[in-house]
């Protein structure tokens with residue numbers, strides 16, 4: 001499994017509800033490596049680009065209002081297979097259909113307040129990382145316990 005990077009964002013509901021530490025901890029405990037982290041209130045144009053694929057959907061305007069309404073915690077996580085694995089940790093888009101044990105399954109009930117975003121494929125991960133982060137904001141580093149997570 002190749003080492004990958006993925007873009008993860010805790011949405012304003014997750015920040016307002018005090019779930020940042022809980023969510024960061026799940027990715028850390030899994031064994032992925034944090035290579036970028038910042039809190040910001042994204043502009044409407046940033047959110048419109050980020051969710052451009054959903055531009056024609058009826059929920060688009062509300063989604064843009066919501067994401068740009070308050071602080072978001074934007075992150076880049078690195079690891080073997082992290083793109084698909086993060087989607088599993090996050091769970092299904094509709095929180096009531098997300099499995100218990102997943103972030104949405106454990107921490108959310110409403111599709112419009114589903115706490116977290118994660119890139120869905122290699123191409124979207126690359127696009128979203130470039131949209132939200134400058135290259136200089138990302139760290140290349142080796143965790144001290146690397147040899148205890150992977151052969």
Ligand code: DAT
Nearest residue numbers: 054059063092093111112114116117118120
């Ligand atoms: P995901 O976030 O699981 O990748 P998505 O890309 O289909 O899901 O949709 C992006 C976000 O848009 C989703 O997290 C919540 C919102 N959304 C999707 N479908 C919706 C709907 N039918 N009603 C309201 N919000 C919706």
Ligand code: MG
Nearest residue numbers: 117118119120
């Ligand atoms: Mg999506």
